Amino acid sequence: MRPKQRHLRFKHGAKGMTVVLRDQDQCVIKVCQLSHxxxxxxxxxxxxxxxLTTGAFYVTTLVAHQPATTVKYTVAG
Structure with missing residues (x-):
C-alpha cells in the first residue's frame, strides 16, 4: 500500500496475468487482467x-499454463 493513497503497486507482472484481491474472509474484492x-x-x-486494511488480505495471480500463486499480506499500522 502506498502511504495515504488507495493504490497497490506490484512488480513483475506478465501480460495476460489475472490478479485477484481477496479480504481475510476470502471474499473477492477486485479482479484485474494485465495488458502489459x-x-x-x-x-x-x-x-x-x-x-483490505481491516486485517490480512490475499493476492492470487493466475498465469496460463502455470499453477495459481496466492500470497497473504498484512498491513502494518
Whole structure:
C-alpha cells in the first residue's frame, strides 16, 4: 500500500496475468487482467481499501499454463 493513497503497486507482472484481491474472509474484492508486462498499480475505492486494511488480505495471480500463486499480506499500522 502506498502511504495515504488507495493504490497497490506490484512488480513483475506478465501480460495476460489475472490478479485477484481477496479480504481475510476470502471474499473477492477486485479482479484485474494485465495488458502489459512489468510494474502495475491497482487503484482501489474507499470501500475496497477499508475491506483490505481491516486485517490480512490475499493476492492470487493466475498465469496460463502455470499453477495459481496466492500470497497473504498484512498491513502494518
Amino acid at each position: 508486462s512489468g510494474k502495475f498499480t491497482l487503484p482501489l475505492s474507499k470501500g475496497q481499501f477499508n475491506a
